[in-house]
Amino acid sequence: KIKACLFDLDGVIVDTAVYHFQAWRRLANELGFDFTEHQNEQLKGISRMESLELILNWGNVSLTEAEKVEWATRKNDWYLDLVKLMTPNEVLPGVAKFLTDLREAGIKIALGSASKNSKLILERINMLDYFDAIIDGNNITKGKPDPQVFLMGAEATNALPSECVVFEDAVAGVQAAKAGGMKAIGVGSADVLTEADFVIATFDEMTLERLNF
Numbered sequence: 001k002i003k004a005c006l007f008d009l010d011g012v013i014v015d016t017a018v019y020h021f022q023a024w025r026r027l028a029n030e031l032g033f034d035f036t037e038h039q040n041e042q043l044k045g046i047s048r049m050e051s052l053e054l055i056l057n058w059g060n061v062s063l064t065e066a067e068k069v070e071w072a073t074r075k076n077d078w079y080l081d082l083v084k085l086m087t088p089n090e091v092l093p094g095v096a097k098f099l100t101d102l103r104e105a106g107i108k109i110a111l112g113s114a115s116k117n118s119k120l121i122l123e124r125i126n127m128l129d130y131f132d133a134i135i136d137g138n139n140i141t142k143g144k145p146d147p148q149v150f151l152m153g154a155e156a157t158n159a160l161p162s163e164c165v166v167f168e169d170a171v172a173g174v175q176a177a178k179a180g181g182m183k184a185i186g187v188g189s190a191d192v193l194t195e196a197d198f199v200i201a202t203f204d205e206m207t208l209e210r211l212n213f
């Protein structure tokens with residue numbers, strides 16, 4: 001019996017990847033190079049500093065540790081300027097309805113995100129109140145595919161891993177769920193999320209009945 005649902009943020013609840021892309025691209029441009037939306041796919045679910053390392057590699061730019069921190073801070077400021085303009089209309093299709101159904105069924109809801117900005121984003125889209133627990137980049141020491149973020153979510157909602165379902169749009173996130181002994185429902189494309197138990201395109205396809213499989 002499923003007791004808790006653990007949700008990734010970017011790509012599952014809301015599409016902040018477009019804002020990350022704009023801000024990272026500005027950083028790259030200011031450092032004298034560019035990268036594509038296709039390359040941006042690789043940054044999904046990856047922490048801020050890991051993303052920076054990948055991008056600097058693409059541009060063949062080397063920076064000192066102090067410079068890296070400065071540029072990452074700048075990128076985050078640009079990103080937050082975009083996040084501040086977000087509205088509840090940006091919540092992905094079917095998400096609010098499914099979270100409401102979970103609440104009514106007494107199933108716990110937790111966030112499991114790599115982002116250090118998750119509370120701010122949930123506030124902007126008016127969704128903070130749905131969550132019983134928020135585990136994000138501020139709480140974890142190991143990023144996905146390590147299961148830490150989801151294991152902490154299970155613990156915070158008093159559920160065993162086998163009683164949890166994780167919703168993820170990133171390959172590394174599905175791997176993290178599986179490494180933690182949890183069920184994983186992919187959000188996106190079945191061709192990409194091959195390790196998920198099953199994949200939904202959007203939450204319009206998701207029901208309480210489909211949780212217990």
Ligand code: B16
Pocket residue numbers: 008009010011017020043044045046047048051076112113114115116117118137170
């Ligand atoms: P921040 P998720 C991830 O969110 C994003 O997918 C990833 O692109 C980003 O680098 C990471 O959060 C860290 O975000 O810079 O806000 O701390 O998919 O794990 O919800």
Ligand code: MG
Pocket residue numbers: 008009010011012044045168169170173
């Ligand atoms: Mg994601």
